Amino acid sequence: MAFVPEEDTHRSSNSTYRAVGRADQEPLLGKQLTRLPPSLQRPEDRCHATYAIFFSLGIGGLLPWNFFVTAKEYWAFKLRNCSGPASRGYPEDSDILNYFESYLAIASTAPSVLCLVANFLLVNRVPVRVRVLASLIVTLSIFVVMSVLVKVDTSSWTRGFFTVTIICMAIVSGSATIFNSSIFGLTGSFPMRNAQALISGGAMGGTVSAVASLVDLAASSDVRDSALAFFLTAVVFLGLCMGLYLLLPRLEYARFYMRPVGPVRVFSGEEELPQDSPHSPLVASRPLGSHTPPLRPILKKTAGLGFCIAYLFFITALIFPAISTNIESLHKDSGSPWTTKFFVPLTTFLLFNFADLCGRQVTAWIQVPGPNSKVLPGLSLLRTGLVPLFILCNYQPRVHLTTVVFRSDVYPVLFTCLLGLSNGYLSTLALIYGPKIVPRELAEATGVVMSFYIYIGLMLGSACSALLEHLI
Numbered sequence: 001m002a003f004v005p006e007e008d009t010h011r012s013s014n015s016t017y018r019a020v021g022r023a024d025q026e027p028l029l030g031k032q033l034t035r036l037p038p039s040l041q042r043p044e045d046r047c048h049a050t051y052a053i054f055f056s057l058g059i060g061g062l063l064p065w066n067f068f069v070t071a072k073e074y075w076a077f078k079l080r081n082c083s084g085p086a087s088r089g090y091p092e093d094s095d096i097l098n099y100f101e102s103y104l105a106i107a108s109t110a111p112s113v114l115c116l117v118a119n120f121l122l123v124n125r126v127p128v129r130v131r132v133l134a135s136l137i138v139t140l141s142i143f144v145v146m147s148v149l150v151k152v153d154t155s156s157w158t159r160g161f162f163t164v165t166i167i168c169m170a171i172v173s174g175s176a177t178i179f180n181s182s183i184f185g186l187t188g189s190f191p192m193r194n195a196q197a198l199i200s201g202g203a204m205g206g207t208v209s210a211v212a213s214l215v216d217l218a219a220s221s222d223v224r225d226s227a228l229a230f231f232l233t234a235v236v237f238l239g240l241c242m243g244l245y246l247l248l249p250r251l252e253y254a255r256f257y258m259r260p261v262g263p264v265r266v267f268s269g270e271e272e273l274p275q276d277s278p279h280s281p282l283v284a285s286r287p288l289g290s291h292t293p294p295l296r297p298i299l300k301k302t303a304g305l306g307f308c309i310a311y312l313f314f315i316t317a318l319i320f321p322a323i324s325t326n327i328e329s330l331h332k333d334s335g336s337p338w339t340t341k342f343f344v345p346l347t348t349f350l351l352f353n354f355a356d357l358c359g360r361q362v363t364a365w366i367q368v369p370g371p372n373s374k375v376l377p378g379l380s381l382l383r384t385g386l387v388p389l390f391i392l393c394n395y396q397p398r399v400h401l402t403t404v405v406f407r408s409d410v411y412p413v414l415f416t417c418l419l420g421l422s423n424g425y426l427s428t429l430a431l432i433y434g435p436k437i438v439p440r441e442l443a444e445a446t447g448v449v450m451s452f453y454i455y456i457g458l459m460l461g462s463a464c465s466a467l468l469e470h471l472i
Contacts, residue, residue, distance in 0.1 A: 045253040058201020060241035061180040066209035074227035105462035108173040112455040115174040135179035140238040147231040181451035188435030188443025200360040206353030293445035310457035317461025352420040359424025371433035
């Protein structure tokens with residue numbers, strides 16, 4: 001295991017890593033890419049303020065998506081025309097309701113890829129400050145609209161409400177993507193603990209939304225009041241994120257790593273930097289043209305990690321939430337609140353997000369396997385086995401695969417823990433390694449590319465989950 005206490009590390013402007021002496025262990029980073037000039041003294045992160053800000057921004061980055069997904073009871077209420085008999089006149093509404101999670105997942109991932117491409121092209125054209133604040137304002141505005149719609153009677157235009165919801169989800173997803181990729185790109189210039197804080201904050205956002213959902217279910221008898229509290233909470237937290245981001249440049253520690261860097265240069269492409277030569281040039285002497293970061297060398301450097309990220313999120317999106325939210329308790333007919341009202345919120349949303357958070361947080365202390373290890377892609381592929389395990393639980397409705405193999409409520413709990421822990425730990429490792437294997441000048445652009453790998457996996461997983469639901 002590679003433990004990385006901050007006081008026992010070699011530091012550079014683009015990396016914080018510990019060299020490992022044993023021959024059979026690889027260092028966290030195989031190459032030291034840049035060094036700080038002796039005249040620059042690295043300030044301390046007083047009271048861990050920068051770490052806390054990135055952690056909070058991570059929560060805010062994924063909180064909107066999680067609030068959309070976990071408001072399952074609210075969407076079901078709205079899409080039933082707010083009255084049982086009315087929905088029977090429109091058979092197509094049943095299809096909307098049964099496959100709503102899949103539609104929502106597709107609407108959340110497809111626009112994200114386009115926004116990531118746009119964000120990559122804007123890295124050197126539009127300041128990160130403008131991109132971050134604009135995306136937060138757009139997301140906040142959409143949640144204000146959704147809060148208003150909570151109290152609007154949509155029973156006469158259910159399909160119209162569905163269309164509005166999908167459009168809002170697409171806009172939120174796109175703006176959140178620009179926010180997340182911009183912030184993650186920004187952390188590429190910071191030590192890895194800050195990128196880890198941002199990624200762990202994303203998992204905390206899911207945990208917070210799951211806990212909020214449970215509290216609302218327990219405390220409120222009106223699903224509309226629960227949803228209103230949900231969306232207003234998101235509005236407040238998004239406003240808080242805007243304040244925290246504006247505070248970040250005022251911190252001495254943050255200003256040190258956010259300082260301007262030299263002109264971006266292109267990889268030579270033919271040479272490898274020797275492991276024992278930290279002063280060897282990684283870039284050619286030819287400076288890059290002004291605006292667009294060099295995509296090809298970034299893709300070449302991050303291809304292995306990119307495959308791991310894309311496949312990890314493909315498997316996760318294939319299962320969560322479309323498949324996992326339709327696994328019912330085997331004792332649902334008992335009428336117990338545990339087996340009816342709270343089973344899915346507890347065993348799916350809360351448990352997955354908490355396990356994901358734990359997996360991500362572990363990477364603050366343990367970072368194995370390394371970025372060049374073949375074990376990382378091997379473990380990523382091994383998660384494929386989780387798909388049939390979830391399908392063979394009590395997924396409902398079942399049309400083609402009628403056999404339920406795992407006839408106990410313990411199994412979906414166990415499988416969800418494995419899904420969350422493996423997703424959190426392995427994806428965080430791959431994500432924090434990415435911006436550290438390129439020069440600091442390309443760190444922000446690489447962060448955007450790493451986010452692109454995430455959304456490719458999510459988009460493919462979401463599309464395949466819709467197909468998988470129909471096959472079950």
